[in-house]
Each structure stands twice: as structure tokens, then as C-alpha cells.
Amino acid sequence: MTQAKNSKWFIDYLTPEEGHIHGIKKTLYSGQTKFQAMEIMETGSYGHCLVLDGKMQSSEVDEFIYHEVLVHPAMLLHPAPKDVFIVGGGEGATLREVLRHKTVNHCLMVDIDEEVVRMSEELLPEYHAGAFHDKRTELAFTDARRWLEENDKKYDVIIIDISEPVEEGPAYLLYTREFYKLVWDRLTDEGTIALQAGTTANGKLLNLTAVHKTLQQVFPHVVSMPAAIPSFGLPWGFALASKKNDPKKLTAEAIDKMIAQRVAGELKYYDGEAHRHLMHLPKYVRKAIEEQTIIIEDNAPIFTYN
């Protein structure tokens, strides 16, 4: 018999006709930053969760999936990343994963919303794990695109860790061909990038497929990686792009060896076998990518449901 023990629920609307619901055990923070509505809540299934504009961003229980898939394939595809740039990165878990890499000596994280970073630092210590205070870390609170436009320093890896492109928000200009071209210009010769690209659910593939095709306008190597993050309520996908090295060619053995040499601590999601899982897509996703003709541009953006 189905039973609901909770009287407070967070409804994460995925479309106007579908959502994932979470029993709320405790609300740690609820407020409005200069850019978005922000909540930190403890849910029954997923522990401490960060919710922005009514959308689940990260949960204590499964954020390791999101952040390991976002960070490690891009980092290991580069032979020895020293300088890393994080676009966004809010709660600090992307930074935490980047700093595990022993080759890194500098990581700049540029997030437009300082309040999200400050509140996460205080209330979500299990996410950043002290990464904000690592001596290799540099933080800036401004528009990452403008920052990259105004500074011509180059990076080995650029991780784009931002919300989905919604109509009201500024994030949609971080999903365009022009932006990816700017990213290309700020990458060193073997530079790589990674980003979350939306759901892989059939019938809802617009964002992932258009991002894939748009990246292919700029980068020679682009893969979409399917990774399920349970708290998101729908299967998810990540894009990985590279100037020179092909991620499909990395064997499980090569990945495992690099992890042993270059990454501190124990990973939970990613290893050689997981890499092979990520490098192969279901047929319907590949077909949808092939058939996609939309290229996202500054003056022809796409928006996802909010």
C-alpha cells in the first residue's frame, strides 16, 4: 500500500505535466538572491539538497555522480591539466573534484551569484569539503562570459557547471556557439571542456542534442555521456568536448591507471568500466543527435522548461 509520511513536499516540475516529489524533512535556508530563488532543504531520500528557482541542482546522496561525470572525463582527457576554469560551480563540489587532481596548481571559479556560494559554504560543508579555502583556489563573482571576454589567459580544462537555460535567467548565453568559440579561444592546445546538457529522456532531447550539434561547430571531438542522477527524476546527460584527444579511444585500463596516478582519494562513480558505460549511448539518443539541425546562437537561443 502506498503511503506518504510527509506533510511537506518539494515538487520539482520537469514539465507542466510531470514532476518528481520529495518529502521535506527540514528547510535549512530559503531566500532570494540577486539572481534566483535559493533553497537548501533536507529531503527524506536525498539528504541536503540545493534547489534554485524550484529545480533540484544537487543532492547530498547522489551529487557524486553529477560531479564525477562532469569533472573527471574532461580532466583525464588532458594529459596534465594545471590551470582549470570553472564557469559557475555554486556549491563547490565541482571545485572539490577538480582539486583532487594532483596536476592542478590553480583553479579559478567564476560564479555570478555570490550568495549561493556563501550560503553553500556555510550550510553545505559536505559539498565543498573545504575546497573554497584550498590555496590553489581563486574565486570571482561576476559574469563568467564577460570575464573570459575581458581576460585572455588560457586554461587546460574549462568546466561549465551552470543551471539549465531558462528564459528569465542569464545562463542561456552560456550555451551558444559564440560562447563555445570563446571557450575554445581560452583553451590550451590539448584543452577540454565538459558541461551538463539536460535529460536523455526520449521526447525531451532538444537541449542535449542541440548542445551536441552546437559544440561540433567548434570542437573536433564531442561526446554526449549518459549518467543517471536519481534525484533529478529523469535520466541525464553530459557533454564532453576536446581540441585534440578523442575520449572514445581511452580504454578502461588507461582510465584506471590515470586515476591511480593522478587523482587523490577514492572515486565512487567513475573508473575505467564506468568510462566505457559513458562512451556508449542508446540508439535513440544517437539518432536524435544525428537528426538535430538546430545550432544554438546568441540571437537564436533555446530555453528549457521552468
Place this chain on the structure above:
Amino acid sequence: MTQAKNSKWFIDYLTPEEGHIHGIKKTLYSGQTKFQAMEIMETGSYGHCLVLDGKMQSSEVDEFIYHEVLVHPAMLLHPAPKDVFIVGGGEGATLREVLRHKTVNHCLMVDIDEEVVRMSEELLPEYHAGAFHDKRTELAFTDARRWLEENDKKYDVIIIDISEPVEEGPAYLLYTREFYKLVWDRLTDEGTIALQAGTTANGKLLNLTAVHKTLQQVFPHVVSMPAAIPSFGLPWGFALASKKNDPKKLTAEAIDKMIAQRVAGELKYYDGEAHRHLMHLPKYVRKAIEEQTIIIEDNAPIFTYN
């Protein structure tokens, strides 16, 4: 801004503290069979859906994922399956996929609940696509375990397509070591089986890992295959077991070649590349399987949340 346009919602509780919600456009059928509550509804995101005891079983939009992953790896792992047995199979889509295989000349489907089969036949034609009336099809409405106990005929492939083991239902005796041993006895020398094994979400892996370990008590080759079915609200997993052939050794090329030769029509989810995706698990799932010590037995069953 999040908006809900629907006034009627189906809440699929995944745990007492989590669920997936579906806006209901139309209820085609709602009743109580001798064994379970049954509903056929049209939802906003997933079209016609079969819901048993308040749990989503199949949706028009993504049932192809469930049924292709359940059927084709097991069928292609056998060199030339002629006789197939389906345990359960309700709405007829598993039967439909089995019958695509040109080698098959007889498929027996034994489902305990005739009303589910009859209502699906009438209201869900897109699921069975006429398979119930194929001349190779034989239907029986009885307890599949008893049927196998009382008949000693052998099959090349046995597909177990049943609900999760809930406390009130009879299905839990189809998840035990004793049942898998009976299945082994009813398989030919290169026989294979497949079943859905529950979610792969971390923290909710009890069922999948215990099924995996229990199967290993009987079969030399067992793999768990991760496949996201969006309408289920959580990532899902399937188990594949075999008497003789190792599914991990099948290359993408071999799979694609066999599909071209042996399967009628166009598959949407499964092909060689999808097979490689299915054959590799995230690290945390493998670790949970390794650490699992529970063997499911008739007098020590496990139950999932209902």
C-alpha cells in the same frame, strides 16, 4: 515559473518520501482484478500507461526501452532460440519483441492475471501489436512457477517479466534461488534468462544486488544491465543470466550483425553500441553487488516498497 496545468495527478510513490507525478489526461480503465488494482491512463508526458497496484509498469512513450533491454540481449546471447517462455508479460510487449526473432517458432506466455492481459489486448493495441494472435503464441493463465514445476519441457530463453516483489503479492516467489534453479532445469544447454531487477539508484540497490547474487548461485554468467526508463522516475536495472555464453564477450559488431540477420523490423534502443553501454556499470553499483551477501530464498524473501 513553474506551472501545473493539470488538475488530476497520478503519484507513483517510489518510497514513502519520494515519488514521480504524472498529470492524467484520461483514465481509460480503472478496476480491481483478482490479483491487483489495474489502471490504464493517458498521462501528459508518457501517453497510455499501465499502472498496477499504484506503480507505473509501462508507458507508451518509453516501453520500448524496457522491452528491448529485457528481451534482445537474452535472445541474442543464445545462438538460435526456438522455444521461449515468458513468465508474466501482461500487456504483450515482451511477447511482441520475442516474436521479432525469426528463429522463434513457439512462445509460451504464462501470466497469472488474465484480466490484465485481456484489458491490455483491448485498450493497449500499440503495446502488443497483435502478438497475442500470432500463430507461434501460446497463452496460459496460471501461476508460472507451478506451471514450470508441473511441466518438464525445456526452453531456449526464459524471460521473466513481472512486478516487483511486494509483500502482498505472489510475485516474490519468482525472485528466489529455488525459482531460479527451477528455471535452470527448464533451460536447454545454451539457455539464457532475463528479468528486471529494480532501480540502480544508490541507496536503493537492495533488490538489484540481491537478485544478482542469488542468480550467481545458479548461473555461471550473470550481468546487471543499467537502462534508464524515464517514466519510472528512477534509473533502472535488468539482470541477464546464461548457462554457457558470456554476454560481456559480445562485441558491438557481433550484436549489430546478429540483429541484422535475426531480428525483424527496426529496434529503437538496442544495438551494438547500446550493448556496450549495458555491459558496463558505474563503480558504485558494482561495489554494492560485490558487497551484497543476501541470497533470496523461498523462506527468506525480500520485499520492495509498495
Place this chain on the structure above:
Amino acid sequence: MTQAKNSKWFIDYLTPEEGHIHGIKKTLYSGQTKFQAMEIMETGSYGHCLVLDGKMQSSEVDEFIYHEVLVHPAMLLHPAPKDVFIVGGGEGATLREVLRHKTVNHCLMVDIDEEVVRMSEELLPEYHAGAFHDKRTELAFTDARRWLEENDKKYDVIIIDISEPVEEGPAYLLYTREFYKLVWDRLTDEGTIALQAGTTANGKLLNLTAVHKTLQQVFPHVVSMPAAIPSFGLPWGFALASKKNDPKKLTAEAIDKMIAQRVAGELKYYDGEAHRHLMHLPKYVRKAIEEQTIIIEDNAPIFTYN
């Protein structure tokens, strides 16, 4: 401990931030008429319910409250009503209550939506109880306002039994000063009218108070009657207006005597004591009426949340 046993729920949104939810046991009908979305569902608490455009209209369990309060005060305020006109009336329960009055020899019900009437006739027999086939009944399916404009016959009582005035619907022109003037013209000398006027919840009194003030532009005697209908989720109010007789002057004894003489069968909500309850409003409702300055007119309508 709070528990929800249902997996299907009807959410009756009362505002964008508040609603009443009903577990659905069975959906008897779900469709779209020429004018509105119509559903007949069986809910756990309220039995068979009529839902139009996502709003609860009537429930099997408490429709007697709605229909007795709507009909009997207006009927008994007239000394001997023979001819009655029902504006709207959909499911037939208003007609049923009117026909209990032994003085009535003709009742014309004019509803714009024939499908609602026909489906209710078939699926909600406990609502109309055969009233559609009473020999005193006349049905017409057209716009009631136009009907009254085009026919100059007079009636003793006019019951207005319609949905709330929502922006998309035609009902809002049945809430204006011009319409109430037309109604006045079609009433005999001691004529009375009644209608539902929306919630009496504080902070949500716009509709009830504006209707009250608008009626006072036309009728010398106007009262608002508070009557809770549990399935509506908010406390409710009805307006009663009269050309000549003051309903406040009717004693409990007079009401009881008239019911005994003039009404067939047993009433469940209304009698002399209930009349005294209905004739007295909480202070905050009277104050809100006094302070209301809006007069609803054809070119200055008001709309309620939908």
C-alpha cells in the same frame, strides 16, 4: 501519522497558492464539451463528484447543502411559487429541489451545455432523481440571458445555478447589474432570486461582496447567506434577493410551518433553525460588504481565479 493511501488525486486549486485535494477512486467520465472540460469522478471522501474546468461543482455527499440553501429560502420567501426559471442547473439537483414544492406547476431550466445535462442524467442519477422527466419540467439548451431577453414571460422564482465568473467562460455576463435588471423584469410582483456568490473566506470576499452590492442596485431586499459545503474546501456564500418580502423577518417557526405544508419529502440541511443561521453573518463579512464599492457591469465585469 499522516498517510495517503491514494495514488490518483484531483487537485482543486482555489488560488495559485492553495487547493483542496481529493483521492480519486474511479473516473466515470472525462471529456471536453463545447463549453468546458467535464469530469465525473468518484472520490474517497465525497462519492460521485461533478468537476467542470478543474473545479468541484457538486459532490454526492454534500450537494444537499448547496442545493437546499440555493433553492428553499428563495422558494419559501415567495407566498406560492408556480412558475420557476433555472439559469444553468446542469446536473439536475436544483431542479429536483424546486419540484419538491407542491405549488410549482412549471419549471423551465435553461443550460447552455447540453452535454453536461445529458452525461449527468446518465451517470449521476442520485443528483437529478428523475427530475428531468417530471411532467412539470421544461428543458432548453441555450444561453439563458439571451432566452430571458427574447421572451417576456414572468416567473415567481428565478434560481441562478452557474459556475463562477471566469475569464474564459460566458458565465461572467450572468453576474452583472444589467443581467440582474433583466431578471427583475422577468419576475412577478413578489418574485425572488437566489444564486451562489463565492467563498466567505476573509481575504477572498471580492465576488460575494460585489454581487451583494450589485444586487442592491436592483432589489430592495438582499441577503448573503453563509453555508459551508465541505467538498468546496472553503466556506461558501449564497445571495438571496427579493422584490417585496424580507427574508430576515421570517421566524424559525414560520419556516418550519411552510416546509411542512409546501415541501414534499424530508430536507436535510434547511429548516427554521438553519434559516436563522443563514440570516446572520459574521461581523467581518458584513463589514466587507459595507465597504465594497464595486458594482459589476457588463463592461466592468469581475473574474475569479481559475
Place this chain on the structure above:
Amino acid sequence: MTQAKNSKWFIDYLTPEEGHIHGIKKTLYSGQTKFQAMEIMETGSYGHCLVLDGKMQSSEVDEFIYHEVLVHPAMLLHPAPKDVFIVGGGEGATLREVLRHKTVNHCLMVDIDEEVVRMSEELLPEYHAGAFHDKRTELAFTDARRWLEENDKKYDVIIIDISEPVEEGPAYLLYTREFYKLVWDRLTDEGTIALQAGTTANGKLLNLTAVHKTLQQVFPHVVSMPAAIPSFGLPWGFALASKKNDPKKLTAEAIDKMIAQRVAGELKYYDGEAHRHLMHLPKYVRKAIEEQTIIIEDNAPIFTYN
């Protein structure tokens, strides 16, 4: 079109099959006291709300209805109440209303849950309005029944302001014949009492009718008063009992005169006309009371849904 703008909802389950939902704007407090789960939340429709064990207790927007109906009829039925005892009273609004009465020179409030009182004092100043610090106020945090058993001082009015009798809580022993007898013993000659008695919704009248009949075992004058509190989601009722004076005999004029003389400040719900509304019940409620045969006793308690 129905739209939900909120992503966080409080579901107040009224039965397993029915509830009232509130969009949550802000959670001010969420915790577990020694006796119950306690939350203070800001909802979209009702402002600051106190929720205990998942049930709405009071809302900023309509608590005046609850507290005026609970306090003033009982206070004015006594000719000149000086000493008042409040059983429970948590957030301090009952105390606030008692202290408006100029005749009162001492009010003792005994609530078992000090944390509810302390958190309300801090976070709900609009509820107590400083009443906790009035020099006539005395607070004690202990079981009120035991307090009354151990102290034989008499009071002019005893207001019972407690949660509904749920199985897990201690409140159910404050609803029994034995407790009402104890209350009688602690009242002066013209003493009166009042309490909330549950919903007046038909089909859900067990609590209200049994309380009414149980009070009649002890008191010569008992009335049930119907008063809708919108945030409760169902129509509500209060019981008033008295040793000597009959509340039904108080005219509207007498009430208005007493309010002018004895009550400080402006009331919002209660006055002479509201008194007449409260003194008359719908027929079905009276009939249910008449037909009720249950007397609540310590060893035969009743429980309401939680």
C-alpha cells in the same frame, strides 16, 4: 487555467483520502519538541501558520475567527469573569483574547509543551501580541489535567485550547467525561467552558457529536457552535457549556452591549449578529448530535485521524 506557482507545498491531510494544500513561501521554524513535531511556516494564502504534527493549528489570516469564537461566547456568558484558566493555549492568542476582558484580573495558562510557547513567543508576535508579559498572566508548563487534579482553586471560565485527540498524543484524556467532571468541580457557580470540537462536515461528525453528548453528561447547558475557519480546509465547530446560564437566550442586543462595556479593542468576527449565527445549527448537525450515543470516557476514548 489552473496553475501552481509554488514548488513547496504543505499537505494537511484531513483524511487518508482528502487534504488541503498550502504553498509554502518560507519555513521559519521546523523541529521536534518533547511532545510533537512543530513548524512555523509562511504560506501563500494564510501568512504565518503554526503546524503541529502535520496539522494546521492557526493561521495569521484567520486565527481571529478561531480565537474569538473560542473565547468570547464563554466569557460573556459569565456575568463578570475574574479568574480564567486556559488548558493548552500554545501560541498565546487565546490568552490575548481573554485579556481583552476588563473584568479579568488573573489568567493561568497551563500548556504541556513549553517549546511551542517559547517559539511562538519569538516567531509569532502577531498572535500573542505581548499577552505572555501581561501582569495578569501566569504560565505553567505541565499537564493541565494533573494540575487541575492537584489544585482545588476555582475559576470563572475555563478555555480548553488543545489539539484534536490523536492516538499518539496525551490530548485525548482532555476530551473525556472524567475530565469534564473535573473541570466542573473547578468552576465557580456561574462558570462556563469552551473548546474546539472538530469539523461539522457531514460524515465526519464523530468527534463533535460525541463531545457534545459527553459534555451533556456533566453540564446542563451545552451548545455546539459552527464557525468556518478557511485555513482548516473543512467547516469547524466549537462547544460551549455552562453551569447556570443559557447562551441561546442571549439576544444580539445584549451581546453587543456587553462587548461595548466589557471588551477592549475591536472584535473582527464576534458580535450580536454573529452570536445568533453561532447559536443555530444546520439540521443535519443537530440530527447527528441527537443520534449520537457515544460518551467519551478515560477508558473508552475516541481518536481522530492523524
